[in-house]
Amino acid sequence: MKNYKSKIKNTLITEEEIKEKIKQAGEFINSIYDGNPILLTGILNGSFMFMADLCRNVTVPCEVGFMKASSYYNGTVSAGNVSITLDLAQDISRYHVVIAEDIIDTGRTLKEVTEILRKRNPLSLHVITLLDKPSRRVVDFKADMSLFTIPDKFVIGYGLDCGEYYRNLPYIAEYKE
Numbered sequence: 695m696k697n698y699k700s701k702i703k704n705t706l707i708t709e710e711e712i713k714e715k716i717k718q719a720g721e722f723i724n725s726i727y728d729g730n731p732i733l734l735t736g737i738l739n740g741s742f743m744f745m746a747d748l749c750r751n752v753t754v755p756c757e758v759g760f761m762k763a764s765s766y767y768n769g770t771v772s773a774g775n776v777s778i779t780l781d782l783a784q785d786i787s788r789y790h791v792v793i794a795e796d797i798i799d800t801g802r803t804l805k806e807v808t809e810i811l812r813k814r815n816p817l818s819l820h821v822i823t824l825l826d827k828p829s830r831r832v833v834d835f836k837a838d839m840s841l842f843t844i845p846d847k848f849v850i851g852y853g854l855d856c857g858e859y860y861r862n863l864p865y866i867a868e869y870k871e
């Protein structure tokens with residue numbers, strides 16, 4: 695693919711920095727749930743790498759599940775409406791649910807997803823996001839834990855894509871528009 699490598703600008707967050715923060719996120723989960731079982735829920739596709747590393751730092755009994763919500767249609771610009779295209783199979787009224795998200799941008803995806811999940815009466819619901827761009831919020835939404843707060847830049851790697859590429863980069867980089 696033409697220009698593939700030249701679109702990867704400077705590294706914003708290294709593998710080591712990610713690893714260290716995810717360790718802290720695991721400790722946060724272990725301290726909150728104190729031995730109670732959880733349903734760690736990843737929002738696909740962006741959270742797949744984060745989920746894989748986060749769950750390895752969880753020591754409370756842990757099931758994993760995935761949901762898919764799409765809000766990005768036009769390259770790097772959010773189209774606004776959110777739809778759930780893959781749902782959890784579990785009846786979450788029996789679970790403490792912990793959502794793992796790659797990034798909170800406008801806040802629309804997680805506001806919608808958490809409203810849907812709350813209506814199903816989970817035992818509890820917490821949101822952990824790897825990245826947070828608070829300056830871009832359109833709707834009011836705050837995660838229980840944000841591992842990195844970043845400026846208004848489009849980023850790729852460690853699960854995050856541009857046009858479905860770059861998810862496999864092991865670090866987070868700025869995308870050269």
Ligand code: IMP
Binds near residue numbers: 804849855
């Ligand atoms: P929100 O609904 O606007 O908060 O956006 C959530 C989704 O948009 C995220 O889960 C990502 O999939 C995508 N997204 C937002 N910002 C970025 C970015 O900088 N790089 C890659 N994907 C992004």
Ligand code: MG
Binds near residue numbers: 737739740741796797
């Ligand atoms: Mg996402």
